[in-house]
Structure formats: C-alpha cells, structure tokens
Amino acid sequence: MDLRIFTEPQQGASYLDLLRVAQATETLGYDAFFRSDHYLVMGDGDGLPGPTDAWTTLAGLARETSTIRLGTLVTSATFRHPGVLAIQVAQVDEMSGGRVELGLGAGWFGAEHAAYGIPFPDKRFGLLTEQLEVITGLWGTPVGERYDYSGSHYTLTDSPALPKPVQQRSVLPGAAGVPVIVGGNGPRRTPALAARYATEYNTSFPEIADIPERFSRVRAACEAVGRPADELVYSAALVMCVGSDEAELARRAAAIGREPGELREHGVAGTVSEVVDRIGALAAMGVERLYLQVLDLSDLDHLDLVAREVRPRLG
Template sequence: MDFRIFTEPQQGASYDDQLAVARAAEDLGFDAFFRSDHYLRMGDGSGLPGPTDSWTTLAGLARETSTIRLGTLVTSATFRHPGVLAIQVAQVDQMSGGRVELGLGAGWFTREHEAYGIPFPAKRFGMLTEQLEILTGLWGTPLDETFSHEGEVYTLEDSPALPKPVQHDPLHPGRAGVPIIIGGGGPSKTPALAARFATEYNQAFPAKDTIRERFDVVNAACEAAGRDVSTLKRSAALVLCVGTDEAQVRSRAAAIGREPEELRRNGVAGTVSEAVATIGALRESGVERLYLQVLDLHDLDHLELVASQIIPQVG
C-alpha cells in the first residue's frame, strides 16, 4: 500500500508551513505530498495567514523537493480555464522532473466562489467532462499538430497544445500526460468518468463500511467501458490522528478540534496498534493507496510516528 500525506492549507497555513511538511514527508519516505485546492477556510477561525493557491504552491515545492510526488486532491474545475490549467500542470510537471498528479473535480464549496468572485454554475458535471477531454487532448496532441475542441462550455481553436508534461499518459503509452485522479460517491456518472479518464479512483472520507461497495461500482464501470480494472488504482483519504498512547491521541485530537472516538470511527486514529488494524481492514476493502489527512501542519512528529511505527507493520 502507498501512503501519502494530504493537507488542507486553507485552514491556515503558509507556504513555509507546507514546505516543512513536504520535506518531512519526503525525508520519511512517504509516497507523495498532496494538498486541497480551496480559497476559503471551512468552519470557525480566521484562516490566517490566508489561502495559498495550490498550483503556485506546488510549483515552489517542485523546486524545493526532489523525489516525493506532488498533487491536488482535488482541483476544482470552476477555478481555471482548462487551457490555463493544462499549461500550469504541464509546467509544474516539468519543474518537478515528472512528479505531478492532478486530482480534478466539479467543485462544491459555494461560499469560496462567492468570497472571491468565481462563477459557480449550477450544472458542473458537463464542465468537468469537457475539462478532462481538453486536458488529455492538449497534452496528448503530437508536437507537429494542433488541438481544437468545440463543446457546450469551452471552445479551443487550433491550439499549439504546448507545453507538454514530462510524464507520459499511463492510459495511452507514447502520449504526454500526467496521472489523473477522479473521486466521488456518485452511482454512475463519476465511476464512468473515472473509467474513461482516471488512473486513480479516490474515495474522500467515506464511511468505512461502504468502501468495498463503491469500488465494486467503479470496477463495473471499467468493465462496461472495456477497460481492464487492474489499470485503475483504488485509493481513500481519511483523517489521521494517532499516538503512542491514549493521552497523545487525545492531545492530537484536541489540537484539531475533534473527538477521539469520532476520529476512530471515521479516520485512521487511535494508538499504533489500532491504526495498524484500521489500515489492515482498509486493505481488505480494496484500498491500494491511502491519503492521510494531516490537519496540524506543525506537528511533524505525527508524521514520524506513522513512518517509523505504523508503515513498517503494514506497508
């Protein structure tokens, strides 16, 4: 199983805070550093020092790390024109030497759009679908050809389709592209979209007893599309709160404003032995990659505990 660190910087984190976590995660051997793509704090609090843009942040991290993979979980299709996003992602992939992954979703947080003047259309699934068509089309267009797209939302005419990512599209060998992550709990549209475009299907904060069933749905979508189900990585994102003893568990839960028992039900939480058991059960449910949501970005000892005492037992 792959283990990735997943952060929520909109809750109040500077670029330097994120850099410290990314470097620690890299040094400790985690597979990747991911961050959310939001512009407004959720819940109470000031949100100081304020939001950081995800792709600006990842560009900086691309130059200040060397091995760890970098990405978003997930970028909102409402935030950027797909042509601009294609350029941003390809450039950061170049800057990182081919370590970028793109999680892309339809967006959901109405308030952040209102706060920063970002349009938030009621119907966004078609927008998301077209963005995926455009992104993969731009990256996959041969160097001596142009790309055009005429859809209900976007029109592109004779684009030179540059720049190209360093990586190759895992679903289309020989074409430039980056791994794409699609997630969600929809019963049909999202699984079908994942089967068509994604290299990874992610469940974000699912009820643990629904994980296997939701993977079965996306497996069926792959089969319906004629795709080998083994080519789609299955992942989950869950909040992390572990400690060497109960006192440390409770201290870490208090630091993020959560209750230990709620975290045990819904996340990877508790003592080391409890976390090991939880991860084992997640593996049995079909999880191949686990995103550990770290909400206290100043507690780097939390990462060290996972790397030194938990992953060796389950990795």
C-alpha cells in the same frame, strides 16, 4: 499500501508551513505530498495568514523537493480554464522532473466562489467532463499536430497543444500526460468519468463500510467501456490521528477539535496497533493508496510516528 500526506491549507497555513510538511514528508519516506485546492477557511477559525493557491504552491515545492510526488485532491473545475490548467500542470511537471499528479473535481464550496468573485454555476458536472476531455486531449495530441475541441462550455481552435508534460511518455496505461485522479461519491456519473479518463479513482472521507461498493461501481464502469479495471489505482482519503498511547491520541484529537471515538470510527486513528489494523482492513477492501489527512501542520512528530511505528508493520 502507498501512504500519502494530504493537507488542508485553507484552514490556515503559509507557504513556509507547507514547505516544512512537504520536506518532512519526503525525509520520512512517504510516497507523496498532496494539498486541497480551496480559497476559504471552513468551519471555525480565521484562516490566517490566508489562502495559498494550489498550483503556485506546488510549483514552489517542485523546486524544493526531489523525490515525493506532488498533487491536488482536488483542483476545482470552476477555478481555471482547462487550456490554462493543462499548461500550468505541464509546467509544474517539468519543474518537478515528472512528479506531478492532477486531481480534478467539479467544485462544491459556493462560499469561496462568492468570496473571491469566481462564478459558481448550479450545474458543474458538464464543466468537469469537458475539462477532462480538453486536458487529456491537449496532453495526448502528438507534437506537431493541432488540437480542436467544440463543446457546450469550451471551444479550442487550432491549438498547438503545448507544452507537453515530462511524464508524457511514461504515464500509466490508459492516459496521456500526468496521472489524473477522479474522485467523488456519485453512483453513476463519477465512476463513468473515472473509467474514461482517470489513472486513479479516489473516495474522500467515506463511511468505511461504503468503500467496497464505491470501488465496485468504478470497476463495473471500466468493464462497461472495455477498459481493464485493474489499470486504475483505487484510493481513499481519511483523517489521520495517531498516538503512541491514549494520552497522546487525546492530545492530538483535541488539537484538531475532534473526539478520539469519532476519529476512530471515521478515520485512520487510534494507537499504533489500532491504526495498523485499520490500514490492513482498508487494504482488504481494495484500498491500494491512502491519503492521510493531516490537520495540525505544526505537529511533524505525528508524521514521524506513523513513518517509524506504523509503516514498517504494514504487509
């Protein structure tokens, strides 16, 4: 089971806050550091010092880490033109020495678009589909050849399709360029996109019991297009709240404004032995990679506890 740290900086974090967490993630031996791509705080709180841009952040972290993988869960298709995003991600991939992954989604948080003047069309799935087509098309075009695309939302003419990601020649089977993560909970269109474009399918904050069915839909979509379903990595993102005892668990739950019982039901939460059992159950459901959502970025001891006490006990 790959364990990855997943952060929500829009809730209030500076670049230095994220750097501390990313470097702790690397030092403690986690597989990756990921962040959300949002521009507005959600729920209570002032979000100070204000939002950080996902790909600007990852560019900095690419130069200040050396082994962990870096990525977004997920970049919104409404935030960037696919041609620009393909260049940005390829550049950060080079800056990291080939450690970047791109999670891409349709976008859903209308308030952040209004707050920063970003168009938020009612129908966004077509944008996402064309962005996946364009980005993978640009990365997959051989050097020296040109790329053209004409869709309902984007038109590219005589593009040199440069730069290429460092991972161009070593990417997982079935994709060109950096690994692409497609996530979502839709029953039909999302599995179809994952089967066509993704190296990984992610389900974020699902009901635990729903996970096998969501994976099954993606596997069926792969079979429908003649792609081996096992080419994809199947992952889940869940909130993390672990304590060495009940008192520590309660303290960590209070720090993020949640109740221990609710966290135990919906996340990777509880005492060390409970969390080991939960991760084992997720693995039995087909989860191969787990994104642990860390909401208190000041509590690096939390990451240490899981690395020291939980990870060694996983099968």
